[in-house]
Amino acid sequence: MIIAERKPMKELLEMVSNVRRLLVVGCRGCVAVCSAGGDKEVSILSAALRLGVKKAGGEIEIDQDTLVRQCDPEYIDPLNDRASKYDAVLSMACGVGVNFVADRCPDVNVLPALNTTFYGANLSSGEWKEMCAGCGACVLHLTGGLCPVARCAKSLSNGPCGGSQGGKCEINPDVDCVWQKIYDRLSGMDRKEELRQIMPIRDWTTSGHGGPRRRIREDLLP
C-alpha cells in the first residue's frame, strides 16, 4: 500500500493561517490502513488544528469528512459543490488524492496534510517498510521475490556493493543488505547459479523518467 505520514503541525498551521473555514477530508484507502489519513486521523488532526489555531490567537471553523477513496472521480467530484463554502480543503489522502482533487475540482483550494513516503508493507502495528519502488519494470522473478530497486540503497542490479558487511548495508547497520538476502534465498532454493546471469542496464523510462506514466486498458474504457 501507499505509506504516508502527517506533516508537522507547524507546517500545517502555517498552511491554514489565512483559512477561516476548513474542510478536513480523509481517505479510507491506503492512508487509512497505514493510520495516516483515515477517519481517526481526520478527527485527531482537526482537534489539533483547532487547538493550534486557538493558541496562536486565531479563529477557525473546521468540518471533517472521510471519503471512500480520493483517487476515484465518483467520490471527489461532489467536492466541487460541497467545498464552495470553505476557504480550503485539507486532504489527508496521499499525493494522488490531492492531485486528483486539484485536477477535477478547479475552484477548490486543496492543501496536502500528509507527506507521501513510499510503497510498503505493515511489519507490525505501527511499523512499515518500503518494499516496492513502482519502477514499472519488475525483476522479482530473478531475485527470489526481493526487490533490489526498492531495498538496495543503490538500487544495484547485479549483486551487492563493497558496503555489504555481515549481511547489513553500509548506510545503516539496522538495514539488511537485500543482495545478501537474495543470495541466501536463492541458495536455499538451489537457484544461486541463476545469479551468474548478468542483468542488463536498466531502462528507467518506465520509472517516471519518461514523464508522468499512464496506463490504458481498452477493454475497460467507457
Add this chain to the structure above:
Amino acid sequence: MSKIKGFCCNYTLSVDDDALRQEGLVPRGLEIERLPCTGRLKVPEILDAFAEGADAVFVVGCQIDKCHNLSGSYRASKRVKYVKEILKELDINPACVEMFFAGRGETEPVVAAARVMASMAEEGRDTDKV
C-alpha cells in the same frame, strides 16, 4: 484559578467530584469526566479539553496489569503519550497531560493526580495557557 480536566475510569474514582471539591480535597477548578473505561478515551477528546480552556489534563485508569477491561488503561496511556507528542509540536508543555494509575475504588490517587496537575498548571500557566 487553573482549570484542570480529569478523565477517570468508572472503576477507579469511587467518590463524586463535587464531594471532593466540597471537602476541599481537590482544586476548585477541577472537572472530572467519568468514563466506562479510559480505553474509550480518544485523542481528540483530550485535545478538545485543552481547546476548551483546560490548563492541564489528566487521565486516571486502572493499574496497568489489573484493568477491568484488560487493556483499557494501557491503551489510554499510549494515547496520552501521543497527545504529548502533538502538544510538543504545538509548543505546549507536554507535561500538561499525564496518565495516572489507581487501584479499584481508590480515591486518593485521583486526588493526588489532581493536585500534581494543578500545581504544574499554576507554575506554567502564564507561559503555556491556550
